[in-house]
Amino acid sequence: MSAPAPTHAPAPAPARSAAAPTAAELLAFALRTAADPAVVDSLPLDPEGRTWIRLDGPGGSEAWLIGWPPGTGTGWHDHAESRGAFATARGRLTERSLAVRLPSEGWQSLELAPGVDRSRTLAAGAGRGFGEHHVHEVLNESTAEHAVSVHAYYPPLPLIRRYGRSGPVLTLEQVERPADWQ
Numbered sequence: 001m002s003a004p005a006p007t008h009a010p011a012p013a014p015a016r017s018a019a020a021p022t023a024a025e026l027l028a029f030a031l032r033t034a035a036d037p038a039v040v041d042s043l044p045l046d047p048e049g050r051t052w053i054r055l056d057g058p059g060g061s062e063a064w065l066i067g068w069p070p071g072t073g074t075g076w077h078d079h080a081e082s083r084g085a086f087a088t089a090r091g092r093l094t095e096r097s098l099a100v101r102l103p104s105e106g107w108q109s110l111e112l113a114p115g116v117d118r119s120r121t122l123a124a125g126a127g128r129g130f131g132e133h134h135v136h137e138v139l140n141e142s143t144a145e146h147a148v149s150v151h152a153y154y155p156p157l158p159l160i161r162r163y164g165r166s167g168p169v170l171t172l173e174q175v176e177r178p179a180d181w182q
């Protein structure tokens with residue numbers, strides 16, 4: 001016979017959903033959370049740099065609330081084998097992305113074909129989902145307004161690859177693992 005659980009025992013973890021979240025489900029979470037002022041307003045903002053809080057994403061996903069002072073951005077990167085989504089909660093973000101799937105391993109530098117660049121602006125309330133190996137950079141191009149956004153990834157990011165960009169040439173510069181950004 002087992003002893004009763006102590007009253008301070010943590011609650012059992014919620015049952016993991018049978019299906020891993022899709023990019024559409026991650027986007028629905030990002031949009032819903034971005035529309036929740038109680039969550040969005042909990043983020044401390046720093047005029048000098050990006051700020052972030054980790055959130056509980058759906059279905060075991062990794063999620064973040066991120067603040068972007070004017071002029072800040074991520075630089076080019078991918079999310080390896082994770083799919084994801086993000087939504088703007090305050091301000092306006094620009095996403096520059098590549099409409100081409102790149103091999104994730106085995107290259108250091110490559111020349112992009114003409115016409116693969118995409119750019120979109122996501123005002124508050126707008127978001128987008130993306131699949132595995134999505135390469136992009138996200139920027140707050142405003143000169144005056146802070147932006148806040150919600151991001152979710154599944155599986156939780158094992159790593160991100162950072163790229164340099166010179167015209168059509170994309171060069172792998174760094175591989176970051178969770179220990180580097182937590």
Ligand SMILES: [Fe+2]
Nearest residue numbers: 077078079136
């Ligand atoms: Fe990203």
